[in-house]
Amino acid sequence: MTAERVIGVIGGSGVYDIAGLEGATWQAVETTFGAPSDELLAGYYDGVKMVFLPRHGRGHRFTPTSVPYRANIAAMKMMGVTDLVAVSAVGSLREDYAPGDFVVVDQYIDRTFARAKSFFDTGLVGHVSVAHPTCARLSALCAEAARKIGVTLHEGGTYVAMEGPQFSTQAESELYRSWHADVIGMTGMPEAKLAREAEMCYACVAMVTDFDCWHPDHDAVDVAQVVATAIANADKARNLVAALPALLKGPAETCTKGCTHALDGAIMTAPAKRDPEVIARLMPVMGRVLKG
Ligand SMILES: CSC[C@H]1O[C@H](OP(=O)(O)O)[C@H](O)[C@@H]1O
Numbered sequence: 223m224t225a226e227r228v229i230g231v232i233g234g235s236g237v238y239d240i241a242g243l244e245g246a247t248w249q250a251v252e253t254t255f256g257a258p259s260d261e262l263l264a265g266y267y268d269g270v271k272m273v274f275l276p277r278h279g280r281g282h283r284f285t286p287t288s289v290p291y292r293a294n295i296a297a298m299k300m301m302g303v304t305d306l307v308a309v310s311a312v313g314s315l316r317e318d319y320a321p322g323d324f325v326v327v328d329q330y331i332d333r334t335f336a337r338a339k340s341f342f343d344t345g346l347v348g349h350v351s352v353a354h355p356t357c358a359r360l361s362a363l364c365a366e367a368a369r370k371i372g373v374t375l376h377e378g379g380t381y382v383a384m385e386g387p388q389f390s391t392q393a394e395s396e397l398y399r400s401w402h403a404d405v406i407g408m409t410g411m412p413e414a415k416l417a418r419e420a421e422m423c424y425a426c427v428a429m430v431t432d433f434d435c436w437h438p439d440h441d442a443v444d445v446a447q448v449v450a451t452a453i454a455n456a457d458k459a460r461n462l463v464a465a466l467p468a469l470l471k472g473p474a475e476t477c478t479k480g481c482t483h484a485l486d487g488a489i490m491t492a493p494a495k496r497d498p499e500v501i502a503r504l505m506p507v508m509g510r511v512l513k514g
């Protein structure tokens with residue numbers, strides 16, 4: 223299978239736009255899961271189509287819980303995105319991951335509990351594997367882009383996704399450290415799980431903004447700290463994103479890591495028992511396996 227390569231970027235705290243997209247326009251997209259966080263900015267960079275969406279909306283309107291994750295992923299899929307890169311601000315849970323460093327996340331511990339985490343629903347049941355929740359191929363290219371622009375990079379890291387919006391207690395922070403998690407944030411899940419259900423390659427580039435609240439030599443995290451570090455590093459994040467098209471040129475092919483076929487054999491509901499309304503809702507997201 224080949225398709226036009228389309229790079230999607232979801233910007234986190236401090237990253238509400240990307241510069242230099244040719245012919246860029248903000249476009250409203252309505253999905254069968256409602257409206258995404260904002261309009262999507264679509265254009266071309268280096269001859270490659272790119273689509274950008276600010277996760278919390280321009281002006282940061284959505285809490286980590288109220289971000290419309292399903293609509294965001296559905297909108298990216300409808301825009302033809304094949305390779306989705308998430309940019310996120312995170313707290314560090316280890317001494318050697320310092321504010322200003324970048325981490326290409328490869329594992330998650332999902333502690334969120336108040337969000338819709340799947341496109342599937344009563345009437346159409348499916349189970350995908352998230353044993354390896356990010357695409358190793360796209361993650362390696364993000365790491366290459368990070369090296370090109372010269373940021374301090376940690377390739378691989380486990381991200382604890384907490385519900386928020388309050389930051390962690392010290393006991394929680396120590397608990398996550400005892401689990402050998404590396405960074406903490408509030409938005410990495412269910413985003414990664416939904417991208418897998420939508421059969422898109424997904425990578426997460428996390429930007430360390432603070433030491434959460436476990437570090438004896440640093441104040442407990444607050445928004446001012448996160449925002450100051452995120453803004454100071456936002457240009458690095460934008461430069462990293464701008465380095466991606468050169469690394470991802472050419473048509474998108476079947477992902478050798480399996481992302482583009484994550485739904486093969488995943489649907490359990492017998493064809494005769496599938497709910498037509500649920501099928502209609504899921505069609506824009508997983509039409510490949512639902513079409514007739
Ligand atoms: C502003 S501090 C907490 C906020 O920042 C991170 O968001 P994102 O992942 O979108 O960069 C964190 O997950 C919280 O949502």
Ligand SMILES: Nc1ncnc2[nH]cnc12
Binds near residue numbers: 406433
């Ligand atoms: N310490 C922290 N905890 C949760 N989310 C964050 N985002 C940035 N820093 C964070």
